[in-house]
């Protein structure tokens with residue numbers, strides 16, 4: 001009794017509880033397909049019955065051949081053929097259903113995790129590298145989707161095959177049935193240890209494959225730098241090192257699997273020899289017929305194959321739940337905050353009259369504990385161009401992140417203010433009031449028009465051209481053979497840095513947001529184009545507030561106000 005209680009205690013606390021939670025999470029995606037899954041299980045049970053039934057009928061066929069009832073030979077043969085055909089048809093149905101459910105669950109799960117990543121709080125997502133996320137989104141999703149149909153339904157059909165074979169043997173010879181079950185206690189005794197180790201191996205291998213994908217992703221993203229610095233051999237070596245690590249772990253796992261499966265096979269083999277010896281003895285002592293003995297041997301075979309399938313369900317369940325756990329870790333991340341939706345609605349009504357931005361005694365600290373601003377004040381009124389300057393690494397981009405609701409002040413207020421004075425704290429819900437041009441190249445693969453329509457889906461060609469003109473981008477776009485329908489490579493390949501910046505500015509202008517945030521967005525432009533772009537920005541649409549982070553004196557002369565960030569302080573210097 002104490003042992004049982006201890007075992008249940010372990011289940012409640014340990015990895016089994018974790019596996020149960022993960023399996024439950026996994027199976028929420030199958031709710032829509034329960035009818036198909038039930039049909040799948042029914043087809044599996046039918047196939048099992050046909051196969052077991054075939055064995056029983058073959059006993060009567062052999063008895064008929066070796067005995068006296070020759071008249072039933074034709075009937076028995078017909079039943080055997082019918083059952084074999086039934087088995088083939090049900091297997092075909094099973095294959096179709098499983099393929100359909102597999103692909104549908106995979107798509108749904110992938111879309112769901114993708115949505116969750118996109119809706120997750122920006123800082124929380126930092127614990128994952130993008131390669132790791134890609135690995136989870138593809139490899140882990142595919143394992144979980146495959147297991148939805150391959151695990152529990154298999155467990156049920158195999159269990160029925162096992163119980164059916166056991167029941168039939170028991171009916172004809174109870175002693176034989178208990179001999180056939182001899183391996184079960186051994187399996188039960190070692191299963192706890194095996195499962196724990198398998199789960200550990202699974203987790204480690206998934207982690208290594210995530211590291212591998214992250215590395216490859218980093219390498220391809222920075223291929224230009226890799227080539228420019230002649231880092232090819234360094235990267236090649238690093239890839240091989242990671243592969244070697246994966247290989248070592250994989251072979252270690254494989255050695256463990258080979259040992260365990262060999263051990264199980266030996267146990268199974270010993271049991272089947274005992275079964276064989278027992279049935280020969282029963283035949284010799286005249287207790288059973290030749291037909292019954294052959295049926296016994298078939299049933300013992302079926303019993304051991306269903307038992308080993310049941311045992312094999314364990315590694316696939318462990319692999320699936322490990323992957324489900326990794327997906328849960330992403331799905332359960334904190335969602336982005338939406339603050340004061342009523343105030344957001346009010347601002348929406350007033351945005352055409354312009355919005356002001358105010359930071360009041362804000363403390364900004366990253367979760368890692370990196371304090372950037374202490375008791376900072378800042379204000380940009382509608383229609384103003386306000387610059388934020390400061391040495392590199394002091395926090396200019398951090399302030400932009402704060403305004404975009406990607407990070408939040410630890411204390412103090414960060415607000416948008418409407419024309420009639422209504423105030424609304426910045427959060428993910430107020431992001432729509434901002435047009436944003438980040439540092440670096442942010443052009444996506446596709447055509448120029450597709451890039452522009454990302455921020456305004458229904459923009460007409462004329463609106464796109466107008467915005468491109470305001471961003472001083474149309475002058476080089478119109479030279480392209482297909483104008484705004486020309487294709488752009490990944491990360492703006494085919495354009496210079498300055499051209500990509502002008503395109504990104506034009507895209508932010510098309511969004512027609514009341515506040516424009518430019519983070520070093522004119523750094524690659526010459527002074528003449530920069531001045532034209534900034535003038536266009538202030539005249540393109542009315543009442544636009546424009547906040548720029550910059551080191552360029554040309555921008556500063558045009559600014560209404562300048563704030564400097566230095567040593568955690570944010571001060572107005574003009």
Ligand SMILES: Nc1ncnc2c1ncn2[C@@H]1O[C@H](COP(=O)(O)OP(=O)(O)OP(=O)(O)O)[C@@H](O)[C@H]1O
Pocket residue numbers: 126366367368370372390391392393394395396397398399
């Ligand atoms: N995601 C992050 N998590 C933790 N700390 C960060 C993060 N991003 C930036 N920091 C830290 O915050 C500080 C300010 O960085 P930020 O990028 O805002 O500087 P910056 O003034 O824009 O620099 P630059 O002019 O070089 O672009 C730096 O010390 C940086 O290390």
